[in-house]
Amino acid sequence: MSSTRVRRRSRGRAAEFLQKPRGLVHPRVQKVGPEHFGMVTVDPAKARSKWMLCDFYGKLLIPPQWVAHNRVELEAAVAQVRAAMQQHGLADLLVAVERTGRYHHPVKNAFRAAGFDTRLVHPYATKQFRQPADPGIKTDDTDLAAIHRAAVNGFALVEAEAEELWRRLQLLIRHRRSLVQKSSALSCQIRDHLEAGLPGYAACFGNLWQTKVAFPLLRQFGSAQSMLDAGLDGLARFLHEQGIRHQRRSLVTVLEWAKSAATADVAADMHCRIALAYEDDRQRKTLEIQGLEGESAHLLARTPYILLLSFPGVNVVSAADFAGEMGPIENYANPRSITGRAGLFPSRYQSSLVDRPDGPLVRRANRALRAAILSVADNLILCNHHFNAMAARWRAAGKDVRHSHVKIGMRFCRIAYHMVAGRQVFRHPCLRSRSYILEKLLAFHNEHQTPMPATLEDLNHAAHQVPKKEHQAEARPLLDQLERERHRASGPQPLSELLAIVLARLGVGRIQSEESGASDLT
Numbered sequence: 001m002s003s004t005r006v007r008r009r010s011r012g013r014a015a016e017f018l019q020k021p022r023g024l025v026h027p028r029v030q031k032v033g034p035e036h037f038g039m040v041t042v043d044p045a046k047a048r049s050k051w052m053l054c055d056f057y058g059k060l061l062i063p064p065q066w067v068a069h070n071r072v073e074l075e076a077a078v079a080q081v082r083a084a085m086q087q088h089g090l091a092d093l094l095v096a097v098e099r100t101g102r103y104h105h106p107v108k109n110a111f112r113a114a115g116f117d118t119r120l121v122h123p124y125a126t127k128q129f130r131q132p133a134d135p136g137i138k139t140d141d142t143d144l145a146a147i148h149r150a151a152v153n154g155f156a157l158v159e160a161e162a163e164e165l166w167r168r169l170q171l172l173i174r175h176r177r178s179l180v181q182k183s184s185a186l187s188c189q190i191r192d193h194l195e196a197g198l199p200g201y202a203a204c205f206g207n208l209w210q211t212k213v214a215f216p217l218l219r220q221f222g223s224a225q226s227m228l229d230a231g232l233d234g235l236a237r238f239l240h241e242q243g244i245r246h247q248r249r250s251l252v253t254v255l256e257w258a259k260s261a262a263t264a265d266v267a268a269d270m271h272c273r274i275a276l277a278y279e280d281d282r283q284r285k286t287l288e289i290q291g292l293e294g295e296s297a298h299l300l301a302r303t304p305y306i307l308l309l310s311f312p313g314v315n316v317v318s319a320a321d322f323a324g325e326m327g328p329i330e331n332y333a334n335p336r337s338i339t340g341r342a343g344l345f346p347s348r349y350q351s352s353l354v355d356r357p358d359g360p361l362v363r364r365a366n367r368a369l370r371a372a373i374l375s376v377a378d379n380l381i382l383c384n385h386h387f388n389a390m391a392a393r394w395r396a397a398g399k400d401v402r403h404s405h406v407k408i409g410m411r412f413c414r415i416a417y418h419m420v421a422g423r424q425v426f427r428h429p430c431l432r433s434r435s436y437i438l439e440k441l442l443a444f445h446n447e448h449q450t451p452m453p454a455t456l457e458d459l460n461h462a463a464h465q466v467p468k469k470e471h472q473a474e475a476r477p478l479l480d481q482l483e484r485e486r487h488r489a490s491g492p493q494p495l496s497e498l499l500a501i502v503l504a505r506l507g508v509g510r511i512q513s514e515e516s517g518a519s520d521l522t
Contacts, residue, residue: 019154023119026154028092029056038090040081040111041147042097043140044104050140051077051107053084054148061088064141067107074110081116096121096151098143119156121147124364129153166327169299173324174368176292179285186282190275197271198224199262204253213239213246215279217254222272224258231255294448296320301441301458304329306465307419309437310426311412313384316444318376322416325369335417339410342370361406377409386428387411425470437462438502439477452498459502471506478503 019026029037034056042051047069053062061084067077085093095111095118097104104120112118130138130146150156162170187209194202198218205211220238221227227235235251265271297316300306305323308314332338339345343365349356361370380387381404391404419426426434441462445455466474482499 020157022157023151023154025094025151025156028094032091035059036089036091038081038085038088038093039148039151040093040095040116041144041151042095042104042107042111043143043147044098044100044107046103049103049107050144052144053081055088055090056152058145058148058152061090064144069103069106074106078110078114078116093117094119094151094156096147096156098123098126098147119151120159121150121156125150125155129155160327160331162327165299165302166324169296169303169320170324170327172292172296172299173321173372176289176296177321179289179292183282183285183289186278186285190278190282193271193275193278194218196265197268197275199264200257201254201261204257205250209282211250212244213250213254215276216242216244218272219276222269223264224261227254227258290448293317293320294445294450294454296324297441297444297448298454298458301461301465304420304423304465306437306441306462307423307425308416309440310434311415311419312426312435313380313382313387314376314435315379316441318372318379321372322376325366325372329417329420332417332421335414338369338373338413338417341366342373342413343367344370344373344406344410344413373409373413374405376412377405380408380412381405423465423467425467436474436477437466438474439481442478442481456498456501459498460505463502463505475503475506 025037037056038053038061039056040051040053042049048066049069050064050066051062052060052064054060062080067073081093084090093116095108095116097108097111097118097120099120099122108118108120126143126146129149130142133145133149134142147156191202191208201218201224202208202214205214208214216239217227217235221230221235230238232248232251232255235254236246236248239246239251293316297320300316300320300323303323305319305326308319308322309316326332326338332341343362345362346357347359347362349359377387381391382388387408391408394404394407395401415426415428418424425437428434438459441459442455445458450458463471463474478499482503485499
């Protein structure tokens with residue numbers, strides 16, 4: 001009888017150093033000697049920064065002094081450091097800059113451009129190294145000493161260089177997210193003022209933000225009595241003159257509301273005026289959001305994260321959000337590096353016999369990345385049958401809703417890492433077929449009314465990211481859509497021409513459809 005072999009998950013090797021891996025400098029110090037290893041520490045402020053130079057032991061070589069954030073003084077500081085290296089025989093040097101909002105960037109960029117190893121120290125580390133030595137005292141000089149102690153102990157961390165494409169994508173998705181939040185706030189304010197000026201008017205429409213009738217009527221008539229005076233024919237005539245498509249039953253609903261409308265608040269006309277002003281602002285933001293989504297898709301197509309569109313339940317916007325916060329996948333050694341950076345793990349408190357391993361999520365984390373991952377988890381619970389059933393099963397077992405979101409977010413990170421790092425499309429034993437990348441991207445651009453040249457450019461870049469063995473699978477839905485376009489009425493057919501070009505780039509012509517019953521496992 002053959003024995004059953006139980007596979008055990010290998011555990012990570014224990015840490016070899018107490019220092020942070022990205023802050024380790026001891027091998028370099030041992031190579032040149034502590035007295036020949038210099039450390040420049042910088043405490044940034046808004047318009048100027050204070051800095052000093054010490055050796056590894058803390059012997060002061062250049063006393064604390066100020067440097068203004070301009071090219072002349074920064075270059076002078078760099079020249080002063082170079083001269084001190086020759087004078088004191090320093091063979092190696094590290095620049096440790098405290099991260100302070102945006103203020104640390106001029107100093108960091110100046111020293112990094114000069115060729116020095118420039119690292120960042122978190123303000124939290126500075127505080128912890130300052131308080132034991134100088135309790136109750138907080139000055140620039142004590143901060144510099146604390147930054148030096150933090151750097152010596154491995155808390156001056158290497159920061160990955162941000163390429164322009166990734167930085168632009170990150171700024172785009174964050175700007176879009178900010179506009180979405182502001183638009184949501186405006187929507188709440190609009191409803192509030194509408195209820196004050198025209199109580200119950202918003203309820204006449206199934207979706208107040210998608211209907212094209214509600215706000216033009218409000219702008220023209222302004223009150224329930226004015227709408228009653230105009231009557232059904234008057235309302236319909238106005239909308240027809242404005243070229244607004246409508247259904248008469250919607251106008252009937254509005255008139256029925258106007259007959260029994262509640263009394264409005266004092267200064268109802270001002271409430272309506274403010275609501276219309278907010279609606280104009282919301283529409284402008286909506287147009288800007290659509291433009292930003294198109295730009296983010298344009299950048300996403302140039303990264304391997306476009307492969308995430310083959311994941312059922314992941315759309316272009318959520319994939320761009322995830323990619324923008326993640327950055328190059330080469331910065332992550334494994335999926336646990338992603339969830340660790342996002343703080344998707346419980347905090348732990350242990351002291352002697354007391355051990356609480358399952359606390360709340362850690363507070364110190366990259367909150368933007370965490371938000372992007374949990375947003376994808378929300379989409380998967382709603383749109384992916386596998387994860388929807390999983391969340392329902394956990395909910396029936398009495399699990400906290402937050403538990404389900406975090407667990408699904410962690411699973412997404414694990415799958416996404418192997419997809420992006422391995423340059424492969426989605427495969428899962430619980431699904432018969434995956435989503436198709438080019439089909440999703442084409443539908444996104446059609447919805448956003450992207451010009452055909454820009455759409456074609458993005459499709460071409462996305463096709464280069466798709467593995468060659470998947471080209472035929474990606475071409476199948478495009479061929480079906482091409483056939484539908486060709487059977488339409490005669491006239492301009494730019495979409496069919498675009499599809500033909502993309503299929504040619506994929507190297508796929510007409511392919512035979514699979515026989516009935518054939519599996520479509522990918």
